[in-house]
Amino acid sequence: MEGSKRRVLILGSTGSIGESTIDIVKRFPERFEVVGLVAGRNREKLLKQAQELDVKNYVLFSERGLEGIKELIESTDFDVAVCAISGSAGILPTYWASRKGGRIALANKESLVCAGEFIKREAKEIIPVDSEHSAVFQCLVGERKEDVEEIVLTASGGAFLEREDLENVKPEEALKHPNWDMGKKVTVDSSTLMNKGLEVIEAYWLFELPLDRIKVVIHPQSIVHSLVVFKDKSVKAQIGIPDMRIPISYALSYPERLELGEEMKLNLFGLSLSFLEPDVERFPCLKLAYESLKRGYPYPIVLNAADEVAVELFLNGKIRFTDIPKLIEEALNRADFKKPETIEEVVEIDRRAKELTLEIFRRFH
Numbered sequence: 001m002e003g004s005k006r007r008v009l010i011l012g013s014t015g016s017i018g019e020s021t022i023d024i025v026k027r028f029p030e031r032f033e034v035v036g037l038v039a040g041r042n043r044e045k046l047l048k049q050a051q052e053l054d055v056k057n058y059v060l061f062s063e064r065g066l067e068g069i070k071e072l073i074e075s076t077d078f079d080v081a082v083c084a085i086s087g088s089a090g091i092l093p094t095y096w097a098s099r100k101g102g103r104i105a106l107a108n109k110e111s112l113v114c115a116g117e118f119i120k121r122e123a124k125e126i127i128p129v130d131s132e133h134s135a136v137f138q139c140l141v142g143e144r145k146e147d148v149e150e151i152v153l154t155a156s157g158g159a160f161l162e163r164e165d166l167e168n169v170k171p172e173e174a175l176k177h178p179n180w181d182m183g184k185k186v187t188v189d190s191s192t193l194m195n196k197g198l199e200v201i202e203a204y205w206l207f208e209l210p211l212d213r214i215k216v217v218i219h220p221q222s223i224v225h226s227l228v229v230f231k232d233k234s235v236k237a238q239i240g241i242p243d244m245r246i247p248i249s250y251a252l253s254y255p256e257r258l259e260l261g262e263e264m265k266l267n268l269f270g271l272s273l274s275f276l277e278p279d280v281e282r283f284p285c286l287k288l289a290y291e292s293l294k295r296g297y298p299y300p301i302v303l304n305a306a307d308e309v310a311v312e313l314f315l316n317g318k319i320r321f322t323d324i325p326k327l328i329e330e331a332l333n334r335a336d337f338k339k340p341e342t343i344e345e346v347v348e349i350d351r352r353a354k355e356l357t358l359e360i361f362r363r364f365h
């Protein structure tokens, strides 16, 4: 990384990951420069970021649509694209950025869940930003693939690990993550364990292990970010405070590491770490995610689409927390789409699966 600066394109700059990325870039002006910004609807924040970073190359989805995003990605020369648009809206932008040939610093797990095959085919290099996958990636540095026995993703358990009356959960309660400060969708997904389900599928694409060797353990403190078990039964874990600036900085600077401040250092004294088996009867979304991948494509696309619709309905007070997995399961049972052959077909299945989920909702409510 010595010499020239890394040119960074940020897709989803106004969100939680986008802002943390800008924080890192601003700490290391000699190493990075932002060369493009993409956001959804927050015009004011996008303009402020563009002005602060002196970036002329930016696009707002609500003004210029997907075509505007495509044009910006295709016309921007970048070294790293931070893919941090939330939800399936990130599929095509991540795919277009992958085709350009630079590094993909991937936060938008939904794009791998839905279009892993197509994005992996195009991308030259994917460095995970998602904390668990960054942890696994770091544990694997210097190791041989054939020596890996299992990947173990840690899950905080979300806001309701110990809650009895899940049917009475309110949206504002689901939006309080015990350890991480994140966007709404991923925070609700954490509370249903769907986030972990999506992450299992993300890990399947990133690390190319059979599904039965990708495990999940509940770890309420979010200090151990994930683990790898090797065939000699040695276990490596990556640990640290729950702050996304650490995996983001790693994805930007890999193979080097940046010098972050003392406030980011984990204090080991007084730490008490616990690990529990996930309860998939109380939190069926995790089971549904495994099942969707076992059934094969297009089911993970349907899982993701139905979840996006269900989370939105829950946040708008239209369904109960416990209806989220029911709606997703029904969508998976009724879905009758063929395996996608192109990225356009992926996007079409996502659209139709969302329609199907809304139809199911209307029939029962």
Ligand SMILES: NC(=O)C1=CN([C@@H]2O[C@H](COP(=O)(O)OP(=O)(O)OC[C@H]3O[C@@H](n4cnc5c(N)ncnc54)[C@H](OP(=O)(O)O)[C@@H]3O)[C@@H](O)[C@H]2O)C=CC1
Pocket: 011, 012, 013, 014, 015, 016, 017, 018, 038, 039, 040, 041, 042, 043, 061, 083, 084, 085, 086, 087, 089, 107, 108, 109, 110, 129, 130, 131, 180, 181, 182, 183, 184, 185, 186, 244
């Ligand atoms: N936050 C976190 O700590 C983590 C997040 N992730 C993943 O990273 C991704 C982003 O999460 P997070 O930052 O929390 O989400 P946020 O909701 O905070 O931010 C989402 C970003 O996407 C933009 N966006 C939404 N829709 C569109 C669209 N149609 N076109 C262009 N831009 C759009 C938003 O723009 P605007 O606000 O202007 O509308 C915003 O910049 C998700 O996939 C999440 O699962 C993974 C690990 C950790």
Ligand SMILES: CC(=O)[C@@H](O)[C@H](O)COP(=O)(O)O
Pocket: 130, 131, 132, 154, 155, 156, 157, 158, 180, 186, 189, 190, 191, 195, 196, 244
């Ligand atoms: C920070 C991050 O990577 C999130 O995806 C986080 O993992 C969410 O926490 P859960 O473990 O509760 O899903």
Ligand SMILES: [Mn+2]
Pocket: 130, 131, 132, 199
């Ligand atoms: Mn994660």
